Amino acid sequence: MSLSNNNMDNGSFSSSCRDANFPAGLRVLVVDDDPTWLRILEKMLKKCSYEVTTCCLATEALKKLRKRKDAYDIVISDVNMPDMDGFKLLEQIGLEMDLPLIMMSVDGETSRVMKGVQHGACDYLLKPIRMKELRNIWQHVLRKRIHEAREFESDVSFDHLMRNGSDQSDDGNMFALEDMTSMKKRKDIDNKHDDIEFGDSSSTKKARVVWSVDLHQKFVKAVNQIGFDKVGPKKILDLMNVPWLTRENVASHLQKYRLYLSRLQKDNNQKSTSGTKHSDLPPKDPASFGFHNSLTKQQNDVESDGFSYSDGTLQLQNMDATSHEGDLKGIVLEPATEKGRVLNSNIPDPKITKSSQIDHNHHFGPLKPEGNHAIFDCTIPSQYSWNEVPKRLLKEEQKPLVKFEDSFSQLEIHGGTQHHIHVDQSQSMASINSNPPITEKEVVACSETKPLYADYKSDYAICACSIGPAVDTFPTQSKSLMVNDQSSEPIFTSNLDFKTPELNLSRISDLDFYQRNLLLGGEVTAYEPLEEELHLILLQSEYYNMNFGMQNIEMPEYYDPGLMAELPTRLCDSADYSVVDQSLFIA
């Protein structure tokens, strides 16, 4: 709990609350051609202890804004001005500086207010404007800052989409991971990847549109065709000609796209560091594994290409690992003891993850050619008492891989749990996202690892580990999986989502109690995908019925360890894996 709060404090809010008297000193630019109102507004705003700049022409305002983009926090503009329509100004400001803008007019016609809001006004005030209304405008600034902080995560995915979109090969399809609660859907997915994305959208109440690369390309094409200045969701929608897409879908995507562009601009201005970050990414051969993880069901088509995405829950946060390192350490299970380990946790709001989980991994750090990095994705849905599934993403960079022998053998021994472990070793990187259950109760974990790099010159390991409710397993697992992480300076982008209050892994120790009760089962599958050098080892293990006397987890499927024999050898070869915790997955 405290962790997440801290994060909020340090991250998203800090900028707005940096100075203790935040609303005071808010820098407001007021634009109105009416000198009387200009004077009144100035006086009112000053009384609110805001810093006021006035100008009576929209063009003048634009000039001021362009001169110093960051000199203002918010703009208040009249709708009717002789030199430039307030809506135009609004649009320009939205495109160029992305400041919150409040429109005002004596005219309260719904259509005009609507127009203002559609153009991106954060508020529409009717004259005569009251001081109490003005006193409150700081909320827009704050809201925007909060949003920006949140956008960060989704932008990451967006970024990735954008980048991928440009040089993605045809076969790189994204597919959606659908609602986990519905079993039948899953079957459909097993049958055809094509159907996965939107086939069931009608039956899902609120199907979130997954913007596949294809779809996004269509979108961009439409935008370009219309011209950026004139685009509107409706026009785009018409041009795209995708029957199931709604105007709202397009509108929200357009918004993101704009944000993306403006951020890009910002980045460029500031010698973008982030731009290069992802450049290595686009997989020529995006073999990635999508996992459907649910309490009841496991998705088997891990091998499908592209990214897995589940609707609704996709929460990608991309942050520079470096910047968050401090935070990360706090979250890491054994932060200090494991050297160089970088843990990124993504814990989306439980509400969001409720039924489905998305694993969308973008790990794109600059690649170190010589090193092996393993990124493990472990999605571990857990059952909370309120039935929501918290998700935590654990990403670690590892050079060496872990010895799995010990753990595997033990896995066999313990039949009750299913573990899904995908081990990929790639020359470049592997990413691990683990969503460990944080609850003391039961956890079903599923891990995904996706090979992100086009060239698989080396072995490539994906480890997916499902962690049982006993958090206890988690530490062990993590040890074994992520042994040597030499890049303590995270090269890759990490996702941090701290929304879930309980990041506190210290609890784990308390869970020892549960271990005893765990039944473990594991499945290991190994196969060699596309290229010779690419060895993909898939380990699947899953906790089976866990009864802790507290809750029951039903894991209908149990996979027998398949090609387990292959796994250890391969791993051993490549690995300097220092430690495998032998108690991995063991009670």
Place this chain on the structure above:
Amino acid sequence: MDRNQSRRQVAAMKQALFDQGLLDEQYIQLEELQDAANPNFAEEIVTLYYRDSSRLIANIDQALKERNGLDFNKMDNIMHQFKGSSSSIGAKKVKAECTVFRECCRARNAEGCMRSFQQLKKEYAALRKKLESYFQLARQIGPSERACCPK
């Protein structure tokens, strides 16, 4: 005694402005904005309003004299500005007349526009007169007194 009397007189004048529907609560806002930095803020604003809006009045006057058919859109636009401006001092009756005028514009009712505009100018001038005498009297008793007795 004398001072008290004029204070009462000022209060009565102001009350009358509200009672006759010439002003609305926006004007009270203006007086509430008065402080040490701007002790005569309301008067300052009213002066500004009359200075600026006379230009708009002249523009409409001009537009109404147009021989080759009236440009209703243009007049509507100007009147929109004028209305916005009038709202700043809470000139209630003037504002109401603006609305009438704009409705006539939308109905392409030239005669209605003329009539309404005459009425508007009357209200506009009447308010100015009353406010001027009010300010004059109020200034005599000092700003602090005025600020504290709206209503």
